[in-house]
Amino acid sequence: MAERFDEDSLRAVGVRIDAEHPEGIIFDPHQPQLRVTDLAAVRGDGIFETMLVKDGHVRKFPAHLERLQRSAKITGIGIPPAESWQAAVARGLDEFRTRSGLPEELSIRLTASRGVDGEPASEDSSFAGTYWVLLTPVPESVQASRGAAISVTLLDRGYDAAAAERAPWLLLGAKTLSYAVNMAALRWAKEHGHDDVIFTSSDGQVLEGPISTVLLGSRDGNGQVHLHTPSPEVGILPGTTQATIYRAAEAAGWTTSAGPVTVAELKQAQFLWLTGSVKLVSPIAQVDELEFTTDPEITHKLLEFLSQEG
Ligand SMILES: Cc1ncc(COP(=O)(O)O)c(C=O)c1O
Structure with missing residues (x-):
């Protein structure tokens, strides 16, 4: 991988991790870096995490590393130890600091590829693949869209809710690089006048975006708020944003639960949101033709929970 920077501006910083640089080495992501035979490029055979940095603090870093390890286990991809990722992220942040100053918000993507087929990068299985960290400023449009109401469409993902357990080779619970289908679903939504998607299983369960x-969410007559989310057994990712919200919500006296949600139950919900590490919280005002009321007070509180924790 080339290591020289284009001197113009610091739009992004890359940090590669390998057996010789277990604490990471800076590279210029605007220059070509990856071998064309890398399985990340050839087959989308890798895993990733996307984290938010706000005011220099990496949010929920341990939870993301834990989920990366979970994805590594499901896919059988060897990954560097947590300390390597931590050191590489610190190195990337330092590079931003010294070269252009830290932007208020950065998105950090950790990527682990299975590497080049038949040519392990190291005999040590923790460094046999290709690993890098990419730091990019969060666009202002994304920051501004937080908390804004959205319209979603329900799209069938084509598997039943038991597929994850019955067919582990589908890698349904892993955060793999193979997001072409997810991006196609988002394009479909936009082409049909919606902002986002909720995937459903072929047997009518609600999955994830x-x-x-x-x-x-619901709020009873006494103002008591209850939150509910589909549980990961249906072949979805355990959300780190949702988990953080739950911890803070429970501490605030709200009640929470996770379990199966049918499409019929979703349509009867009082309030709905999509949550994620960079967009944080998006209240849903419409599911296909059906309109929902939003509760700005609860949405505000959810955003506040996320700024307190992790
Ligand atoms: C498929 C999928 N589900 C859920 C999430 C939400 O996860 P988190 O809250 O950890 O960002 C993501 C995040 O990118 C995702 O890609």
């Missing part, structure tokens, strides 16, 4: 977790 292409890049987010689904959250249902």
Whole structure:
């Protein structure tokens, strides 16, 4: 990988991790870096995490590393230890600091590819693949869209809710690089006048968004708020944003639960949101033709929970 920077501007920083640089080495992501035979490029055979950095603090870093390890286990991809990722992220942040100053918000993507087929990069299985960290400023449009109401469409993902357990080779619970289907679903939504998607199973269960977790909410006559989310057994990613919200919500005296949600139950929900690490919280005002009321007070509180924790 080339290591020289284009001197113009610091639009992004890359940090590669390998056996010789277990703490990471800076590279210029605007220059070609990856071998064309890398399985990340050839087959989308890799895993990733996307984290938010706000005011220099990496949010929910341990939870993301834990989920990366989970994806590594499901896919059988060897990954560097947590300390390597931590050191590489710190190195990337330092590079931003010294070269252009830290932007208020950065998105950090950790990627682990299975590497080049038949040519392990190291005999140590923790460094046999290709690993890098990419730091990019969060666009202002994304920051501004947080908390804004959205319209979603329900799209069938084509598997039943038991597929994850019955067919582990589908890698349904892993955060793999193979997001072409997720991106196609988002394009479909936009072409049909919606902002986002909620995937459903072929047997009528609510799953997740292409890049987010689904959250249902209700408020009873006494003002008591309850949150509910589909559980990961249906072949979805355990959301780190949802988990953080749950911890803070429970501490605030709200009640929470996770379990199966049918499409019929979703349509009867009082409030709905999509949650994710960078967009944070998006209240849903419409599911296909059906309109929902939003509760700005609860949405505000959810955003506040996320700024307190992790
Ligand atoms: C498919 C999918 N589900 C859920 C999420 C939400 O996860 P998190 O809250 O950890 O960002 C993501 C995030 O990218 C995702 O891609």
